[in-house]
Amino acid sequence: MKRIVGANGNVTVVGDFDQSIFGFRGADPRFLQAFGEQYPRHALIKLQQNYRSTPNILAPALSLIRHNTERIDRPLTTRNPAGDPVGVWPCEGTDDEAHLVVSHLTDRFADQWGDCAILYRCNAQALALESALFEAEVPFSIVGGKPFFELxxxxxxxxxxxxxxxxxxxxxxxxxxxxxxxxxxxxxxxxxxxxxxxxxxxxxxxxxxxxxxxxxxxxxxxxxxxxxxxxxxxxxxxxxxxxxxxxxxxxxxxxxxxxxxxxxxxxxxxxxxxxxxxxxxxxxxxxxxxxxxMAVSKASKGKGNRVSMLTMHRSKGLEWPRVFITGLCQGVCPHEKATWAPGGLEEERRLFYVGMTRAMKTLNIYVPGRMWRKSMDSSQFLHEAGLLDA
The missing domain is CATH 1.10.486.10 (PCRA; domain 4)
Known part of the structure; x- marks a missing residue:
């Protein structure tokens, strides 16, 4: 880039420290820091107006991301109405979680399926959700990836x-x-x-x-x-x-x-x-x-007014009025590998921040007590966001 720009330094770079979630592809928020060091005469323009989310969604998301150190603080504000508080729903296990998500969908947002998205950290979480949606005859589609049975x-x-x-x-x-x-x-x-x-x-x-x-x-x-x-x-x-x-x-x-x-x-x-x-x-x-x-696989293939299902990684850049984030357990989000990978915990925190800020009007988060035949603790991120008491 230096060779292209030349001595004048006429270059514009747009980026967000808080949404760097693809470390496995070489992305690193420190690249933005390095840009500032290489071009000390740069002008930094912070975009601080949020047009998507409500204050009740934005506040816990900002509380969460402030626990990261590899970032430039950017106090986002919004003029949107306050909206509903973020819902946090403990449940017994992944099957109970799936049925609770479906219950919330059918009770509150029936026929508004296209406004709704279910996000998860790992593909293994999708099977119980796909089955529960199918059994409740809720139309759904897998966004940007394969249905579970096609992995x-x-x-x-x-x-x-x-x-x-x-x-x-x-x-x-x-x-x-x-x-x-x-x-x-x-x-x-x-x-x-x-x-x-x-x-x-x-x-x-x-x-x-x-x-x-x-x-x-x-x-x-x-x-x-x-x-x-x-x-x-x-x-x-x-x-x-x-x-x-x-x-x-x-x-x-x-x-x-x-x-x-x-x-x-x-x-x-x-x-x-x-x-x-x-x-x-x-x-x-x-x-x-x-x-x-065969029936579940066929059900996931349609188009039109459907609930979107996708990983938090694939949700980046997208938005929905109603977002449901599942599996907020320690070892899942943050992923267990984050405990030993350099910078892993901060990237997992950014990932959850991205998931939270996909929501425009309502955000519901689910915390199963058991996953994959193991007892699970609630994610530290829920405490950092002020959504659960310490």
Whole structure:
């Protein structure tokens, strides 16, 4: 930039210390500070008029963000009416949280779905919310991301369930043929498809009779077929949650997922499969569960007057009259990784600030006492914002 600007220093930079939330992409609020140091004759113009939120939303958001040190203080004001106080709603667990959110939506804002947004920190939080919205026939859409059931690790486990129910499902078999890695890559998959086409049959039926390009692949293919047969047998008497545990444990899925995540067992993808397993306990057969999955996935695809669902990261730059922020627990928001990542806690604080300031008229925040089978404490951010007593 120095080379482009030259000696005159004629350059304008627009930025907000308090909305720098993409550190994993290289963003850092200190870049704004460095600009001021490199151009000491700069003029600093603070934009302090807020046109979006009410005073009752803005006040706790400002109280929160003032706990950060990497910022220039900017006392925002607004001429909007005071509005409703921010609602903070403790609840027992994530399912109770989801039903409470839906209750507030249907009781207060029915048919105003497009005015409403549900924000969350982690994708694993979305499943209970999607299911509750679907069951209440509240239209919704996932903004800027994939529905929960289409996340890669979730889709792989669902493919295994489809195979357990029907081993002749060629699409499902190809999805997990080499997940976890079995040395049955594209070359083997092509040979398998050619053999099935030649015999006018399904991939499963030629798995153990194919002469693969490499001799050791025959044994791997037989082991894979044995896994499918075991899952098929178990599915006759056990529900989807038990089948998922078989895939994740003896089937090696969790070990592979951990290896893919740099050896961290407690990562977001791991939480996604944990949440899938937990929610699947509500169904007694794989068929019933897969029907639910298909129905929820279809429900999230529509357009028009719908509740928006998205992560707080994806909410930046957007606004809605009614905002519902879920999962305000320590270890979720702020995320547990913030405790050891340099600058992590301040970035998590900025993230919650961004989430709060998406709201134009009303803001409701939910605090489940249990998430992912663990007891949870309320987020320190709620105390810093003055929304909960210390």
């Amino acid at each position: 890669s690790e979730v889709a792989m486990l669902l493919a295994y369930l489809r195979l357990a129910r029907n081993p002749l499902d060629d699409v499902a078999l190809k999805t997990v043929l080499n997940i976890p890695p079995r040395y049955l890559g594209p070359e083997f998959a092509n040979a398998l498809q050619m053999a099935a086409d030649h015999e006018h049959t399904h991939l499963y039926q030629v798995l153990d009779c194919l002469r693969p390009p490499r001799p050791f692949q025959r044994q791997k293919a037989m082991e894979f077929k044995q896994l499918i047969e075991r899952l098929r047998y178990l599915s006759l008497t056990r529900g989807p949650a038990q089948i998922l545990r078989e895939i994740r444990g003896p089937g090696g899925f969790d070990a592979w997922l951990t290896a893919e995540s740099d050896g961290e067992p407690d990562n977001e993808r791991g939480r996604n499969v944990d949440e899938l397993t937990r929610v699947s306990e509500r169904w007694t057969t794989i068929g019933e569960f897969l029907q639910h999955v």
